[in-house]
Amino acid sequence: KLMMSLQEVNPRVRGIRLSSQSGLHSLTENNTRDIIQGAPQSFKEQINISSGDPQRAGMKPISFVRQVLAVCLCPELLSDEHLPLDVRLRALRLLEACDGESVGSYTASSGLPHVRQTIAEFIMKRDEGVPAYAKNIFISSGAQRALMVIVKLLSGGEGRLQTGVLIPHPCPHGLLPLLDEAGVMAVPYRLIEEENWAVDLSELERALTTARGRCEPRAIYISNPGNPTGHLQDRESIEEVIEFVSTERLLLLVDEVYQDSVYAPNKEFISYKKVLFEMDEHLRDTVELVSFHSLSCACVAECGLRAGYMEAVNMDPGVMHFVDTMLCTDINAPVTGQLALDLMLSPPGPGDPSYNTFVHETLVTRATLAQNSQRALKLLNDLPGMSCRPAMGGIYLYPRLDLPAEIKEQANMLGLEAVVLYCQMLLEEEDLIVGAGDDGTSGSHYLRLCILVPPDTLEEVLSRLSSFHLRLSDRKLNRIV
């Protein structure tokens, strides 16, 4: 036996479950390759709205961010008078914050002190004065990487002592593979579809009780605004969760990446930290909370730059030291990403030359998101066999599909999940890639649609999707995929 074989691969790696999303992704990658090589396919341009990647779909980046980064990358541009003065001044300041005044240098593993400070100030302003400190902020190569660090710190134990983390069902599609990789058991708690995917305390309690005895639950993960559901928790719901984690002694992990994307009328994002600090002193001083944010949010959407951060509240200082040590193995988050965080959280202010453009671009993005959500919601709900809860924020819609029996049988025969077969057929017939959702209770199926796309693209998406869906409902299924 000469080659290293599957038996010798880390069992934990082997155990990483590819989400149905990834299964679909590899299909789409093959498809894309064929298109590039000019193989005859449909004449439409392929549209991919399966992941939270607005720029891939054609949304434009914020000019200020890209201009400042360009100057930081090529400092000769500091003297280019075609670029607004505030762009050049900010670039200068950011370069001074870098070692050797270059974005090519390493930074401290937890991030540039200047950017950590900007983040702290942003948080304090957002939370109307609740103190935030740079030393509790850790910058990483994306929020997922930060989450992985914390999950790894929590992980340990075998068999019934294996660490468990409560996660929402449905959940963001990278979450299960991440927990698999860390060797941590996922303990799902159902979000309540009938209540627009609300978090339900009795469901949390049920999940926790079931988990105990099978594993050692140590943390709960929540995304708010919800990914992919778009649910926004109100203060009361957040308070319930906080009391729950305090009573049950769980670490609270809150993904607040879409905090800038709330569009439902009369709804506003309120951070877990702010709510915590407005509860009684005992909770405020003891609940251990880690919140996550990243560049991959709605308005900035710089997914490819790979930077995010976590803020640790009430974390043991000894543990925080190890957070930094763990981040050392990445050396540091990419510097252009770190700088983009600074720009995202400390944008141009009134009076700055770039302010009007910045405001305009942000408003257009938010308006697009709100309008797309409304438009898509209506159309999806008008389709037979599809129903969708309204979203209050986030960049997805999460419609439920009632799939014809033929599809389910066909999928079964092919060893695919029914929704994956649906998505595969949609790709082949309409050149549209959508996300496969998590199967619900009682065998219901869902799609994950990123709706932060240019309005024309949304129209095209809705047209192709409804055309396919209506055909499917009408015809008999007799083809082998």
Add this chain to the structure above:
Amino acid sequence: MSQEAVNGVPCRGKVLTVENMNPNVKRVEYAVRGPIVQRAVQIEKELREGVKKPFTEVIKANIGDAQAMGQRPITFFRQVLALCSYPELLEDNKFPEDAKQRARRILDACGGHSIGAYSASQGIECIRQDVARYIEKRDGGISSSPDNIYLSTGASDAIVTILKLLVCGEGRDRTGVMISIPQYPLYSAALADLAAVQINYYLDEDNCWSLNVAELKRALNEAKQHCKPRVLCIINPGNPTGQVQSRQCIEDVIRFAKEEHLFLMADEVYQDNVYAEGCKFHSFKKVLFEMGPEYSSTVEMASFHSTSKCYMGECGFRGGYMEVINMDPEVKAQLTKLVSVRLCPPVPGQALLDLVVNPPQPDEPSYTSFMKERTAVLAALAEKARLTEEIFNTVPGITCNPVQGAMYTFPRITLPPKAIDKAKAEGKVPDMFYCMKLLEEEGICLVPGSGFGQKDGTFHFRMTILPPTEKLKVVLQKIRDFHLRFTNEFS
């Protein structure tokens, strides 16, 4: 640790503590950023606050960060990256046409024509193709497939990924990974985190830090008693030792890996940093294939490269790749799955890597200035390597092997017994005690040899050769003076 609250009601301890966290994490240490660097940062803060010290700045010669020490980036690369970041600049006639052409090509390969979109997790396809072509050209035509190329977030990411992939087994069957001592602490940190068994093989200080197979065999045989050796790591050119392996040596290592059924990990991030006369970089892959099909179709290997070192020094971008050779398809599928968990490497780093493997050609407008910059950087490093060896070897009590390549020197220091005792009394490892004292007295930050591993009873430090030449001369003087003082003080 439980505490009483002010009102007398007992508080329970924290939910997450050092005692109840993942025990593997406690063993993770990364000396390059360890306590001595933390102290250096603190001293810098004190200097800024006006505290009086015997020096006015801290010279951080601890980390291989060329641009932090004043090395300039390559103009062409930064121009293309600026164009990618803000494509409106493509209208600006201050940018040369070859830079614009590359920017357009990169943007066309990105989702939504933007560097802000996620890429495929294995990396942007046309960049992987460019990397494969670069490798083919470098290795005299030996073919390289883009499917075997994985772009990564620096070489570190790829190295940790492979280690993660290959760690399995329990107890005596647990994966053992052979690493050279002295080693780059990322390896030991990753092995601690993964609870893999670290198998140390010692480089031969008396022979320019060369590697010999007898030592590999010794280490392997001893290790077989308590683990299952599966992986052999080698850094060439070496970190921290700077040695450039001879072709013969590389062949010997390949032969050894084949005989012992070991997966080879060849860390080649310093492949352009070769200074000493008579030394040449030989890629492991090239040597492997020149040894004929008996080896080239059986030895399993991953080689690593990055944008952080060589003449680019672009550490902050976290660009890199690995090429996997002869990997079992099922294992490779697991690798592909594993990298997909982390989404994708940073796109600016991928773009930069594309420029490194696809630099200006002789018929292009930017070629002359590009070559000038590249040559100047490498020549300066070569000169500093020579200077460092020369000066250190004039100091009684410091012996320094030639810095054949990479960016560091790892001289051996003789410490008087009284100093060793004093260190122990203070609970410090002797070379840490030495380096801390150097930091406090001269403001020079080095990394003690204990952070990299060394033969028992010997002491070293690692210093980078990156400060600008004039400053480097001053640093070398100061270390010389310090060493003599230190020796005197503890005699």
